[in-house]
Amino acid sequence: MERIEHRACFGGWQDVYQHRSEVLDCEMKFAVYLPPQAATQKLPVLYWLSGLTCNEQNFITKAGAQRYAAEHGLILVAPDTSPRGDEVADAEGYDLGKGAGFYLNATQEPWARHYRMHDYIVDELPALIQAHFPATDARGISGHSMGGHGALVLALRNPGRYRSVSAFSPIVAPSQVPWGEKAFSAYLGPDRSAWSQWDASELVATATERLPLLVDQGDADEFLGGQLQPQRLQAACEAAGHPLQLRLQPGHDHSYYFIASFIGDHIAHHAKAL
Amino acid sequence: MERIEHRACFGGWQDVYQHRSEVLDCEMKFAVYLPPQAATQKLPVLYWLSGLTCNEQNFITKAGAQRYAAEHGLILVAPDTSPRGDEVADAEGYDLGKGAGFYLNATQEPWARHYRMHDYIVDELPALIQAHFPATDARGISGHSMGGHGALVLALRNPGRYRSVSAFSPIVAPSQVPWGEKAFSAYLGPDRSAWSQWDASELVATATERLPLLVDQGDADEFLGGQLQPQRLQAACEAAGHPLQLRLQPGHDHSYYFIASFIGDHIAHHAKAL
Numbered sequence: 037m038e039r040i041e042h043r044a045c046f047g048g049w050q051d052v053y054q055h056r057s058e059v060l061d062c063e064m065k066f067a068v069y070l071p072p073q074a075a076t077q078k079l080p081v082l083y084w085l086s087g088l089t090c091n092e093q094n095f096i097t098k099a100g101a102q103r104y105a106a107e108h109g110l111i112l113v114a115p116d117t118s119p120r121g122d123e124v125a126d127a128e129g130y131d132l133g134k135g136a137g138f139y140l141n142a143t144q145e146p147w148a149r150h151y152r153m154h155d156y157i158v159d160e161l162p163a164l165i166q167a168h169f170p171a172t173d174a175r176g177i178s179g180h181s182m183g184g185h186g187a188l189v190l191a192l193r194n195p196g197r198y199r200s201v202s203a204f205s206p207i208v209a210p211s212q213v214p215w216g217e218k219a220f221s222a223y224l225g226p227d228r229s230a231w232s233q234w235d236a237s238e239l240v241a242t243a244t245e246r247l248p249l250l251v252d253q254g255d256a257d258e259f260l261g262g263q264l265q266p267q268r269l270q271a272a273c274e275a276a277g278h279p280l281q282l283r284l285q286p287g288h289d290h291s292y293y294f295i296a297s298f299i300g301d302h303i304a305h306h307a308k309a310l
Numbered sequence: 311m312e313r314i315e316h317r318a319c320f321g322g323w324q325d326v327y328q329h330r331s332e333v334l335d336c337e338m339k340f341a342v343y344l345p346p347q348a349a350t351q352k353l354p355v356l357y358w359l360s361g362l363t364c365n366e367q368n369f370i371t372k373a374g375a376q377r378y379a380a381e382h383g384l385i386l387v388a389p390d391t392s393p394r395g396d397e398v399a400d401a402e403g404y405d406l407g408k409g410a411g412f413y414l415n416a417t418q419e420p421w422a423r424h425y426r427m428h429d430y431i432v433d434e435l436p437a438l439i440q441a442h443f444p445a446t447d448a449r450g451i452s453g454h455s456m457g458g459h460g461a462l463v464l465a466l467r468n469p470g471r472y473r474s475v476s477a478f479s480p481i482v483a484p485s486q487v488p489w490g491e492k493a494f495s496a497y498l499g500p501d502r503s504a505w506s507q508w509d510a511s512e513l514v515a516t517a518t519e520r521l522p523l524l525v526d527q528g529d530a531d532e533f534l535g536g537q538l539q540p541q542r543l544q545a546a547c548e549a550a551g552h553p554l555q556l557r558l559q560p561g562h563d564h565s566y567y568f569i570a571s572f573i574g575d576h577i578a579h580h581a582k583a584l
Contacts, residue, residue, distance in 0.1 A: 044561035100374035287318035
């Protein structure tokens with residue numbers, strides 16, 4: 037594991053590391069923010085999953101999250117959004133292949149060898165973080181768009197693994213919208229029965245742990261009606277009795293200006309649980 | 311004047327406009343953040359000048375300044391760093407020509423026609439802002455690196471025009487360092503007597519207004535010894551009795567992580583004066 041960026045930020049350090057992932061069978065980068073408190077004590081970790089086309093840089097350069105992490109004493113970990121490298125399968129278009137891993141374990145060729153982002157985020161990366169940084173095993177997870185889908189699904193699939201979960205503008209019902217249908221068809225194959233275990237709105241129906249979901253959604257989001265459709269998650273949570281706080285934020289779109297405006301709320305939400 | 315971006319942000323709006331500049335004789339873009347208070351009252355304006363290679367986007371996406379502007383009720387205006395367009399002269403390298411206007415009025419060919427960033431920032435742009443936005447005539451100015459140089463020089467050259475000035479990692483003595491020598495030789499010609507009116511460390515000697523200078527500088531800045539040399543400004547201010555608060559920030563480099571960490575302090579400094 038090699039540190040490739042190291043920058044003072046709000047009394048702590050915004051670092052980026054490169055390492056060989058066994059699970060993904062490729063070189064990966066991730067960003068980690070160590071707040072000032074990390075110099076003297078172990079701290080809980082908030083994982084951030086970014087959206088389509090992003091890598092480990094978007095969140096750390098645009099969200100302004102470090103200020104709040106420094107206030108609350110949280111480590112922030114922002115991984116890349118897919119396996120990377122010349123040997124990794126890719127596709128035309130921004131919504132499949134590199135930059136579009138959807139935080140699942142692919143079962144279909146040519147994806148199955150490298151596209152195992154679920155196992156990377158849930159198991160391999162946290163083990164690495166706990167081995168190399170002053171991190172406790174208290175974890176929260178959040179993300180944006182495809183990464184909001186990832187945060188919801190990883191928390192729902194892995195009861196006990198995360199103490200808190202939130203999402204900005206998440207894809208909540210990937211089986212029902214174009215982005216999800218394209219990705220799931222490729223990564224999981226045409227049999228839709230295999231899709232339900234990667235769909236937050238289906239997972240809440242059978243969740244054994246009722247971890248409260250905090251979701252922020254801009255009402256001027258250009259993807260609201262076509263790709264996001266948060267009302268599907270709302271209906272599923274109501275049917276299952278799963279706790280959901282869905283906040284429709286007036287005027288906000290799908291951008292990092294939206295995330296920056298409310299990341300302080302989300303970090304306070306996670307800090308309370310962690 | 312056409313609005314080309316409009317994004318909800320911290321209760322206000324982060325907008326970007328495109329317009330024809332008479333002074334620069336080309337199409338220009340600038341960013342303006344309107345905090346929530348702008349919906350009901352006129353507010354003072356803080357101008358932000360970015361550094362080499364930047365345009366109107368860097369500050370608004372990376373500094374996290376909107377939160378503080380919303381707290382204090384300041385409008386933020388972030389212009390581009392040079393004239394733009396196919397008809398505008400350019401040069402090889404990142405430190406001359408487009409993206410490197412140095413906030414001066416060029417006198418030499420082929421630069422003199424378009425490179426008049428001083429007059430654009432000091433006169434044309436504020437007139438436009440006051441005509442189209444709820445802005446008072448109370449103005450502060452700040453910036454980073456080449457833009458820190460710009461903020462200091464514009465404030466020192468134009469007594470009474472700005473009520474407050476600050477800078478991050480500024481070039482303070484352009485006549486004495488490679489970036490400045492290259493740019494001034496091209497824009498102003500080889501006669502160094504013409505350079506002094508664009509050099510902050512020389513301008514403080516003859517300043518008629520003792521506007522206090524707030525300067526933050528990272529002590530791990532990769533350009534500290536070669537290009538920035540803040541001790542030259544410190545010596546000039548001591549000799550002239552000009553008020554300077556120079557803060558050396560341990561561990562910080564030249565990046566936007568540095569700006570993000572202290573922009574709240576700077577905006578509070580400007581808000582107090584405005």
